[in-house]
Amino acid sequence: MKPLYILLLIKAYFGVLLLISYFTGKNSGNDAFFKANRQSPWYIVAFGMIGASLSGVTFISVPGWVEASQFSYMQVVLGYILGYIVIGLVLLPLYYRLNLTSIYTYLEERFGTYSYKTGASFFILSRVVGASFRLFLVANVLQSILFDALHIPFWVTVIITILLIWLYTFKSGIKTIVWTDTLQTLFMLIALGVAIYYISDDLGIQGSNLLTYIIDSDLSKTFFFDDFKSANYFWKQFLSGAFIAIVMTGLDQDMMQKNLTCRSLKDAQKNMFWFTIVLTVVNFIFLGLGLLLTQYASQYGIDAHKDQLFSTIATQNGVGIAIFFVLGLIAAAYSSADSALTSLTTSFSIDILGIEKNYDVADQVKIRKKIHILFSFILVTVIIAFKYIIKDESVIAKLFVFAGYTYGPLLGLYAFGLFTKFKVKDHLVPIIGILSPILSYIISINSEIWFGFKFGFFILILNGILTFLGLILIRRK
Secondary structure, three states, X not given: OOHHHHHHHHHHHHHHHHHHHXXXXXXXXXXXXXXXXXXXXXXXXXXXXXXHHHHHHHHHHHHHHHHHHOOXXXXXXXXXXXXXXXXXXXXXXXXXXXXXXOOOHHHHHHOOHHHHHHHHHHHHHHHHHHHHHHHHHHHHHHHHHHHOOOOOOHHHHHHHHHHXXXXXXXXXXXXXXXXXXXXXXXXXXXXXXXXXXXXXXXXXXXXXXXHHHHHHOHHHOOOOOOOOOOOOOHHHHHHHHHHHHHHHHHOOHHHHHHHOOEOOHHHHHHHHHHHHHHHHHHHHHHHHHHHHHHHHHHHOOOOOOOHHHHHHHHHOOOHHHHHHHHHHHHHHHHHHHHHHHHHHHHHHHHHHOOHHHHOOHHHHHHHHHHHHHHHHHHHHHHHHHHHHOOOOHHHHHHHHHHHHHOHHHHHHHHHHHHXXXXXXXXXXXXXXXXXXXXXXXXXXXXXXXXXXXXXXXXXXXHHHHHXXXXXXXXXXX
């Protein structure tokens, strides 16, 4: 596919996003930026959250996992269902009852200021590293298929990327994102469907036989009960999936900010119900695509694996699939990145600076806009650092994994707050929050030697337990 066509596609795509921003940004203040005036239709939120949950990492990586891991990832996805039930029945009623803008305000009411700042700080750290990593992966793909041919350096690519996100989010924030995410989810799912159509057709699989072909393949093995020490053991992945959903959706300002734009708790719960069903189906389809891509690569002698599998086949298999691959990749990346930038702005404004308490109404919008610009610069800096300073891709991947560790303290804090009546020595909570992920990391990297056991996604639960135990140690008598 010619670089000029890709460039025109990107221009048209962002033109549509800016148009949406124009119509949603009229007469918008901080209430629209942070909460969309609590007027978002639940079904729009539910559909848009699909794209934000999957992100560019899922779009690129999940199809590439099938070759080595078969369909074992579905065990994690089934765990998500349990986690989303907890969010809908426990966390959402709490957030709506307290009428929260930032979900971490709960920690201040339950424990105190230090706990509140600790929870918000861990979210900010996680989101900066996680969003930067996701955008880094996508920017690398775009660089290789487009910007290298135009002799545009990587750092310029990154600046343009973040600038475009800033342009359509700076005025109305979450009010705009609720609608742009819906469009981006649609593009991503269309890209997924087109890719499956092209690949299955080339493999000679008729549409009516596609599901049978996938089910009958050895690569579609889903459940693994044989070795409890293995990282893909069913109960380990199922429980990990449940806790991942709870912390990375239910305890994540990015994801919950969308839910809190719904008109009522009932609407937010309907949103979670339908979101759960659609997300489960979409993840299965992504794995199905991964199976087809793996078979296609084997049949045609294409040497591409893991993250390179989808992009290699898509860009070498004709203009049609290439166009939709690029469109889906951009949609998946930016539906995650735009909401990350907005939620970072929200959390820092409300949780760290306390603009609603400490500043006049006239100054709040000005401060929020400055913070929005600040986090745009931070994301640019971190992504460029990944490329030019930390050149070892395995180290970058580990940084992304470590960002997941920072959700462990949030899990422990909320579990302790919801399921005990203890108070804590609030000033000691930051120490517990720092020690828990460090201890979890040490245990994780040595677990095979010490216990003959791979934690995998299960490390999140260990992290939360260590935080919970630490809070017991510092409880007030």
